[in-house]
Amino acid sequence: MDAFVLSRIQFAANITFHILFPSITIGLGWLLLYFKFRFQRSGDEKWMELYFLFTKIFALSFSLGVVSGVTMSFQFGTNWPGYMNTVGNIAGPLLAYEVLTAFFLEASMLGVMLFGFRRVKPWVHNLATLLVAVGTTLSAFWILALNSWMHTPSGFEMIDGVAHATSWREIVFNPSMPYRFAHVMLASGLTVAFLGAGLLAYRQLRGDRGAASRAGLRSCLWLAAILAPLQLVVGDLHGTNTRDYQPQKLAAMEGLWESGEGVPFTLFALPDEEARENRFEIGVPRLGSLIITRDPNGYVQGLNEFAGEHPPVAPVFWSFRIMVGTGMLMIFAGLYGAWLIARKREMPRRFLQLLYAMTFAGWVATVAGWYVTEIGRQPWLVQGVLKAKDAVADIAPADVGVTLIAYLASYAFLLAAYVAAVFYLARNAKRVGDVDRKPNPL
Amino acid sequence: MNVLMQEGAWLPFAFAFLIGLSMLLYAVLDGYDLGVGLLSRFVQRPLRDRMVGSIGPFWDANETWLVLGVGLLLVAFPAAHGVVLGELYIPVALMLIGLIFRGVSFDFRKKVAPEKQEQWDFSFFFGSLVVALSQGYMVGRFVVGFQPGLVSELFSVCFGFLVVAGYALMGSAWLILKTEGALQRFAVRWARRAIWAMVAGALLSSAAAPFVDTRIYDRMFAFPEATLLIAMPLVSMLLTVIMHFLLGALPMPGDRLAAMPFTLSVSIFVLGFVGLVYSFYPYIVPGRLLIVEAAAAPESLMVILVGTLVVFPFLIGYTVFAYRVFRGKATDLSYD
Secondary structure, three states, X not given: OOHHHHHHHHHHHHHHHHHHOHHHHHHHHHHHHHHHHHHHHHOOHHHHHHHHHHHHHHHHHHHHHHHHHHHHHHHHHHHOHHHHHHHHHHHHHHHHHHHHHHHHHHHHHHHHHHHOOOXXXXXXXXXXXXXXXXXXXXXXXXXXXXXXXXXXXXXXXXXXXXXXXXXXXXXXXXXXXHHHHHHHHHHHHHHHHHHHHHHHHHHHHOOOOOHHHHHHHHHHHHHHHHXXXXXXXXXXXXXXHHHHHOHHHHHHHHOOOOOEEOOOEEEEEEEEOOOOEEEEEXXXXXXXHHHHHOOOOOEEOOHHHHOOOOOOHHHHHHHHHHHHHHHHHHHHHHHHHHHHHHOOOOOOHHHHHHXXXXXXXXXHHHHHHHHHHHHOOOOEEEOOOEEHHHOOOOOOHHHHHHHHHHHHHHHHHHXXXXXXXXXXXXXXXXXXXXXXXXXXXX | OHHHHOOOOOHHHXXXXXXXXXXXXXXXXXHHHHHHHHHHHHOOOOHHHHXXXXXXXXXXXXXXXXXXXXXXXXXXXHHHHHHHHHHOHHHHHHHHHHHHHHHHHHHHHHHOOHHHHHHHHHHHHHHHHHHHHHHHHHHHHXXXXXXXXXXXXXXXXXXXXXXXXXXXXXXXXXXXXXXXXXXXXXXXXHHHHHHHHHHHHHHXXXXXXXXXXXXXXXXXXXXXXXXXXXHHHHHHHHHHHHXXXXXXXXXXXXXXXXXXXHHHHHHHHHHHHHHHHHHHOOEEEOOOEEOOOOOOOXXXXXXXHHHHHHHHHHHHHHHHHHHHHOOOOOOOOOOO
16 A cells, blocks of 8 residues: 555544544533533532533543644644645644634633632633633634635635635635534534433433433433434535535435436445446435425436546445434434423333433444545545645655554554543442532632 | 845744744643653652642643644744654654553543553553653754764664653652652652753763764854853753752752742753754754745735734733642642
8 A cells, every 4th residue: 555545544543533522522511511500500419410420521532632633733744745735824824723712722721620620719610611612612613614615615816836815704714614613513512412311321221310310311312302403404504515516525425426307315325436336226216306406306416427536436425324324313312302301201211222322323423424524525635726645745655554553553442441431430420429529619 | 134124024933933932832831741741650649649630730731832833833834844744754653642642641540440540550651751752852853954874863862861851850840849748759859860861861962963963063163152052051050050959958848949940940941942943043944944945925924923922912821820720739630
């Protein structure tokens, strides 16, 4: 394998590992704030019990997110120098603003939020918690502005092969940015809703019938019931944006080879890129056109219009189905859970087991979604501006191979350790009576 | 001077200064917490918990200075970033894996089942060691302009040990400031060892320096700047001697002068850093790439500079706030 393929696998591994943790911390920061808010309104200790359990998970996720993010910031330079050489004038300021406005804010306030509970006044601690949540969200804002720009670049001109900014407003709020930002924020909220629901269901399956785990489970299920259907709508709107700006990606998502009117929606198929056709295709007639164009007879562009310039079909096609399938399961679980709560019914054991199995469902959907959008942009690194193969560093394949193995081994180990630690924390979370808490300083 | 008067021509220098400042802040701030990590192997829990407690609220923000420094290098001098990180591909990867394991150990060491905690303590120590060694090695490679050859490699390895000793010194000085009792006495003992290890490392690298890179020596003997460059090692040596005698007298009753070793060790570190930077200025990559040659487009640099200047006071604000909240002697960290 050459350095290009190895560097790609390395970056994909790195970004896949990294996204797992921000997808938890972005949403969890706000959920923690909600728990504190409920505690302050009601004075009920069960909210603090939830707060302390999820703060530990937040801290662990945050540190994994930080260290894998540091690794990424270096890999831009070590493996993809062509990226900064070509679009550095756009990417540079966006990355710099992320570090300046978000990283320092969250990193400084995190210490106060985690360990300052006994050291500062309650409102200061609330403020620190709020600022950490704001910091994680701001960080997502800047990085998604940059990522979206790579899909739908605007507000720049090319001079001697280098991008120069002409309008920062158009760069930051580029055509796909609002959709992508909303989609990723909701994804993070859902990841956290199911992480929380899964861990609390796990506690209940182990016999914890305490007020905290019941209240927390209710909160998480309500959150899922609201966000999951909303995500379907936002995801659909994001799809129409892709139709307008990256039709080749949409064609790969749908596994549609020939352009046409009234195209079907393919439920199952094995896309065969050699023969340029689908095998074992099962589809619903005209549904594809209806979803994409809002008209059962609408015209949709197929992959053959982009021969040689479209992404590999099978990974995009399958990632899309995994994402949507997981999303549908989330909608079901969220709505069913909300229905049980509204009817004041006990949670059936089967349902708790389902939630437990779905603890990391958000990760599955998030990663699959990223594969759809990122693989779907190939062969471009920046759509229409820079191809991935033109950005890669000239490093000895052996060097990339060695570091790739080291990263993969580290990530696999850390992922296993993280999942084990999260369940360990959930199992051993302190109950209200266990902690002899001193009063806050006033 | 005329060159600097041209529109935007001063920008690369402003950025070179900001990058230098970020790297210096990184080396001092993460330096002390990496140093604490290095020393953590030589005590047992619960003293080790107290050590980790003294840096727990700060390490994350400290590490962000590295992201800022490398990020600014990436955006302001993409060509230099490519050369430096390309040359240092393997040690950078080693450092990153070290940073990963050390960073996550802060959390894992207290959040896993008791029988696994010791392994994460080891990962905390070993990660810190790998980070310190690889950072020192990289600075060494950078200073010699990535010259190949055994001597320049040896020089870089010596530099690795110098940085380990320097971080250990700042780490133990931090512990003298932030702890008391047995742990403080332990820190005083280790500070005395670290300071002489640092002197040995500095002498070894200085002895190797003339064989690999003549710029440092050219500079030293080029009057009138030479007075400044010779004064710096002299002041550092003086501070080292003061530090040695001070450590002999610590800890004092009433914890007097407990902040002094940290101040002194940071001063020595800063002097060394400034001397090093001075030795290769105005190059951004020694012997290869000048600051003016490597800069990005002025309009983008301006956007970043304005942002930096607006945000900087806030940055200092949060840092001061966080250090104020956790002022005084460290306690064991607890969420509740």
